Amino acid sequence: MAPLVPKKKRKVNLPENEEVAARIFGKHRSMAAQQPGGFPEHQARALSAAYTGVCAAKEPVRTPGDLARVTGVGGWVVDVMEDSFPGSSLDLSPPRSNTPGETGKKNTRNKPYVPRMKSAAYAIMIALCREMEKGKEFMMRQELIDAAEASGLSQYAIGPNNSRNSRNDGYSFTGWNSMKMLTNKDLVEKESNPANLLHEPDLAHYFGPTVISFISTLNTSRSSPCSSSAEMSLLAMPSHQSNESFLKAYEAVLILDDQDTFGPRSRRKVVDNIRSQFNIPVEVKHLPVGDALWIARHKELDTDYVLDFIVERKNVEDLLGSIKDNRYKDQKLRLKKCGLRKLIYLVEGDVNTVDGSESVKTACFTTEVLEGFDVQRTTGYADTEKKYGHLTGSIIDCYSRNFSAGADTSRLCLTYDEFVKRCSDLEKVTMSDIFAVQLMQVPQVTEEAALAVTSLYPTLLSLAKAYTMLDGDRCAQEEMLQNKSDMVNAGASKNIFKLIWAEG
Structure with a gap:
């Protein structure tokens, strides 16, 4: 009822x-x-x-x-x-800080149970929420186990008789044991065999609004980089007059980086294939960041404006290698700073074919859910060509539908020369950049969290001084960054304090 x-x-x-x-x-x-x-x-x-x-x-x-x-x-x-909310748009500016100076004893009575990242409970909850957003009201036990296993989000096997359990030498724990905790915390309602998600709205309280937003747009983001009119209203627009149509004033051009390779296919062949299949202009240039982007070229003035989309393309082997040597985090940090808002991470190939498939799956998930990238997947070179063609069509359609409506937007596209200069400035490494990279090595600190911290405290010394101002109140020090920015969760806030104020 x-x-x-x-x-x-x-x-x-x-x-x-x-x-x-x-x-x-x-x-x-x-x-x-x-x-x-x-x-x-x-x-x-x-x-x-x-x-x-x-x-x-x-x-x-x-x-x-x-x-x-x-x-x-x-x-x-x-x-x-x-x-x-007529006439409004989603605000993606840095979150407002919480009330400063809040100190005192931590209130643990109402502290919610939070499934740990990479735990079986985490994978089960995300699998349930994904299916629920698709309209499903319950899942059978084995169906849920299979979905959680396939997500690659748990470092433990979910069900029994799994190869990951066989290495435990008689240890009988499986990820499904965590279901008891989920039902005790009223996160999952278990009725006989089906498992029914009970408190979906509270998931934002447990995983954060970013995860919920990701799950609710999971299906639409796969096919189109512009999933809603509200999201589109956030995008920068090229200079234009009122009531002027996008395609009348501009030609949209796909730009591929001249350093990007497509296996045995020549770059010229790739360009010709995309042009002929999708009837779109394609050019090859040296890009200061990313592997592909789109420009709007004014048909009369010949000015090139960089549209608000950029692609970083990785095949699964290269992605695994960049995870191991930390290029992965540095590259994403550069993309975050390039000035474009819609960041697309294109993963090419089957992640199950590499030895470190679990690392790749987790990296893809955290890149999308925690760091705000749109992760797209292709099976190989030919599929990537098609993906570029479909993305180009979707981007042109987005701008065509919203061009006049965005006449009063406060954000204007960078010209291509301005974009190149901005990115060249990123090559100049500052103390704040080094500090951000150091912070990203701390458990639970994402690129978003590191940038949020360095925007408040550009250097390690400035952060250390802020901790000393709290007069040794350990609880307040551990919670300081969490209270300053919504981008920093409780675990990251505590771990950063331990890094700066290590004892012993």
């Missing part, structure tokens, strides 16, 4: 959020009225949790981006409520 719709409104903490809360309350009631007796329980719970979160929010909720940062709000709710 569907859960009851709230009968009365809650008190809203901030007056600015009363309208948003009322919209969510109204959406809950209208959806329930449209589906008498059939309103899915997980959707009702999601809207209820979102309503509660907005009412309790201590920050104004003015855009879909603000809504996504509210505790308890998942990607599905953001999509459903997107039309309630």
Whole structure:
């Protein structure tokens, strides 16, 4: 039976959020009225949790981006409520800091259980959430085990009789044992054999809104780099006049790096194949960063503007090698700083054919979920050519549909010369760059977290001084970075403090 719709409104903490809360309350009631007796329980719970979160929010909720940062709000709710924010766009600027100076004893009574990265519980929860976002209401035991195993997100075998368990010399633990903890924490409801996800909206509280946003857009992002109008409104636009169409003013050109190789295929052959199959202009240039990008060339002025998309292409063997020698993190950090917003990581080949397949799978997942890249996969050179063609078509379509609407955007595309200069400046290594690379070696510190820390404290010395200002309050020191930026989770905040303030 569907859960009851709230009968009365809650008190809203901030007056600015009363309208948003009322919209969510109204959406809950209208959806329930449209589906008498059939309103899915997980959707009702999601809207209820979102309503509660907005009412309790201590920050104004003015855009879909603000809504996504509210505790308890998942990607599905953001999509459903997107039309309630007319004329707004998701805000991807650095998150606002929490209230500074909050110190004192850590409150552990309400601290949620957080499945550890690479644990079986983590893989099970992500597998369940993926299927739920596709509309599935439950999974059978073996089906869930297979899905969690296939994700490559657990360093342990999920089910029994697995080759990874056979090396344990009689040790009987399997990843499925963690299901007991998940059911005890009310994250999963187990009814006989099916396992039914109970608290989907709370997943944002456990894994963060980035993971939920990723899962909710998992299917659409595979086929198109522009998955929603709200996302498209974030993109930089080339200079243009109002009511001017994109294709009338510009020609979109795919640019391939002159250092990129396609096995036995000559670069000229690759260019000709893409041109002939997709009827798009393709050029080869030396790119300062990335392996492919797109420019908009003005048909009258001949000015080249760099569109907001860039591709870093890796075959699975090269990706594994770059993980081992740390080129992988450095390259992603350069992409993050290049000034383009839509970062595409193209993985070429079958990850199961290399010895370190688990490392590659985990790297792909963290690159997409935790670091905000759009990870695309191809089977080989020919498939990569097709992928470039399809991406070009999607990007042209995105800009064609949103060109006039973006006339008032505050972000303008860089010209190609400006882009090259910006990237050349990245070659100049600063103390802050070195510090960021050092931070990325710390467990749980992603590229996003490292950049967030160095934006606040550019050097190790400045961070150490900030710790000394807390007068030896160990708890406050461990939580300082977590409270300063939403990009830094609790584990990363604590681990960075240990790095700087190592004892013994």
